[in-house]
Amino acid sequence: MKEKLWQKFYDPGVILSPTYLTIPLKEQFIAQVKKDPDRPYIYCSDQVITYREANIAACKLANALINAGVRKGDRVAITLPNISEFVISVQACLKIGAIIVLTNPRYKKRELTYQYSDSGAETVICLNENENINIELLKEKAGFLKRVIVIPNVEVDSNLPEGIVGYKEFVRNSPEYEPEIDIDLEDIAVLVYTGGTTGVSKGCCVTHKNLIAVASGWKQMCQFFTDVEHYKVLSSTPMYHVHGFQTTINANILLGGSIIILPEITIDNIIKAIHKYEPNVWPAVPAQICALTKRPDLPISKVKKIQHLGCGSAPLPVSLIRKFEAMTSVPIIEGYGASETSMAVASNPIRKRKMGSVGIPYPNIDFKVVDLKAGEIGLPVGEIGELCFKGPQVIKEYWQHPDETALALRDGWWYSGDIGYMDEEGYIFVLDRKKDMIICSGFNVFCNEVDDILNSHPNILEAGVVGIPDSKRGETVKAFVVVKPGKELSEDEVKTYCRQYLAAYKVPTLVEFMDTLPRTYVHKLDRKALRLREECYRMSLESSETNWSHSFSAR
Numbered sequence: 001m002k003e004k005l006w007q008k009f010y011d012p013g014v015i016l017s018p019t020y021l022t023i024p025l026k027e028q029f030i031a032q033v034k035k036d037p038d039r040p041y042i043y044c045s046d047q048v049i050t051y052r053e054a055n056i057a058a059c060k061l062a063n064a065l066i067n068a069g070v071r072k073g074d075r076v077a078i079t080l081p082n083i084s085e086f087v088i089s090v091q092a093c094l095k096i097g098a099i100i101v102l103t104n105p106r107y108k109k110r111e112l113t114y115q116y117s118d119s120g121a122e123t124v125i126c127l128n129e130n131e132n133i134n135i136e137l138l139k140e141k142a143g144f145l146k147r148v149i150v151i152p153n154v155e156v157d158s159n160l161p162e163g164i165v166g167y168k169e170f171v172r173n174s175p176e177y178e179p180e181i182d183i184d185l186e187d188i189a190v191l192v193y194t195g196g197t198t199g200v201s202k203g204c205c206v207t208h209k210n211l212i213a214v215a216s217g218w219k220q221m222c223q224f225f226t227d228v229e230h231y232k233v234l235s236s237t238p239m240y241h242v243h244g245f246q247t248t249i250n251a252n253i254l255l256g257g258s259i260i261i262l263p264e265i266t267i268d269n270i271i272k273a274i275h276k277y278e279p280n281v282w283p284a285v286p287a288q289i290c291a292l293t294k295r296p297d298l299p300i301s302k303v304k305k306i307q308h309l310g311c312g313s314a315p316l317p318v319s320l321i322r323k324f325e326a327m328t329s330v331p332i333i334e335g336y337g338a339s340e341t342s343m344a345v346a347s348n349p350i351r352k353r354k355m356g357s358v359g360i361p362y363p364n365i366d367f368k369v370v371d372l373k374a375g376e377i378g379l380p381v382g383e384i385g386e387l388c389f390k391g392p393q394v395i396k397e398y399w400q401h402p403d404e405t406a407l408a409l410r411d412g413w414w415y416s417g418d419i420g421y422m423d424e425e426g427y428i429f430v431l432d433r434k435k436d437m438i439i440c441s442g443f444n445v446f447c448n449e450v451d452d453i454l455n456s457h458p459n460i461l462e463a464g465v466v467g468i469p470d471s472k473r474g475e476t477v478k479a480f481v482v483v484k485p486g487k488e489l490s491e492d493e494v495k496t497y498c499r500q501y502l503a504a505y506k507v508p509t510l511v512e513f514m515d516t517l518p519r520t521y522v523h524k525l526d527r528k529a530l531r532l533r534e535e536c537y538r539m540s541l542e543s544s545e546t547n548w549s550h551s552f553s554a555r
Helices: 005-009 025-035 051-067 084-096 109-119 128-139 167-171 208-222 242-255 267-277 286-293 318-328 402-408 447-455 491-499 527-554
Strands: 040-044 047-050 075-079 099-102 123-127 147-151 164-166 188-193 203-207 232-235 258-261 281-284 308-311 332-338 343-347 366-370 385-390 413-422 428-433 438-440 443-445 460-470 474-483 510-513
Touching (some): 025 051, 025 208, 047 051, 051 167, 075 109, 084 242, 099 109, 109 128, 147 167, 208 242, 242 258, 242 281, 242 332, 267 286, 286 318, 318 447, 428 447, 438 460, 438 474, 443 447, 460 527, 491 510
Parallel strands (some): 099 188, 308 332
Antiparallel strands (some): 332 343, 438 443
16 A cells, blocks of 8 residues: 555554454443543542443433433434533443434524434433523424433423423432443444534534544544543533544543543633643643633643643634743644544644644545545645545434535545645645635635734734625625734734735735624634624615615605
């Protein structure tokens, strides 16, 4: 087999063609319980739960679900924030082969209705803070929902519909033995819904085999610089998101580590948890890295003891990486992945990182760049096109969306919708999303490139650009800018700064100053919200012009 460009840059210990365990995840967890039953599995709000205690709790919930009528293949929506019951619920579902539906607990009724209905979820495990929406759905006798399990409990109320039960009551008399249910590695384990930034949100069918491949790949890529035998991970990203789910819950099933859960994710709580528990792994997001660099106590904090600080979910400006590393001496490892790849399929090796790159493909992952039109022509090194991945982490289908599956998943290859290129050493560079690319007078403008320049300005706190209609260019670049507190900046100054680093057609022609930028629930810049804001503004202008011309004509 021909050696791939990137293979020579793996860190020591990485196996080029690793074989994966063929033991179901629940059996792997049971093995960890038997190996070290008293090892802390979960740290959460001063509570310590051992592997033995967690397994007993998961068995009780699993058997309670079976007694309530939940069967293998049924969908169970976990609509919870980061709390210990989230992890217990995941383990319970894995034991009985129920398909986990990861759901954002902050969703409103419309969003929950869609996700429950699309997945066919009959059971919901939720917090008492969002029980009302789920009770409403149950009262409306929606055919997909049969029971709502509320943490910690529901108040006794004769008006509650049948099917509402408190978590403690639900598991109270449930047995602690292991359910005897066979799990096949090709069975779907989790439905991870895409963000739905374009079109309809789709459920990515992540199998048990996919999960094992992700955990194995994660271990392979971080073992050189991380003490994986004493894996202790800080969970500061939502576990209902694929990034948080995989790096905390799933990786621990294989590694037998400990999870530090933050029910309320704030920068103060992150620092406190790092000082108290001293994690050696922290999967972060750019917004958290940015916030930490503003803390004067960062250089003397225990953040510098972290061995593996990974960052994903959104681009991280090179200037921010350098600033953080100068303050902590902790290297930031950028990676790349998506719901369709069950999380990461690429990351930077520690020995040879390339800032601005998302790294090299994981072992057993193949990669190519194809043309942007039909996606049928493989492009050579250095040429810009759509990034495609193939391997054991890649899902086979979207849940009940065959047309969407056919578009994104072709012959085992996942067409990412991301634009980028591979350099002469096999490192991957992501430039933008296909849908975010701006075409000005026939020239391609990548939003991330302009973002990076804007964010490097000493007076700019954060910035982002989108394309807006233009009568001459077709599209033009508009920047949305948040100025740092105590600083001043004009539109002309922003444009002048950009002209020093960008070709004329890439320079924003319009600049709007804002107090804050909209972000998604995983802290990505929400360009969809910015475009919608701009569309509403243009519509209001058109409406005003129409009304003015009508009144003028009437005169």
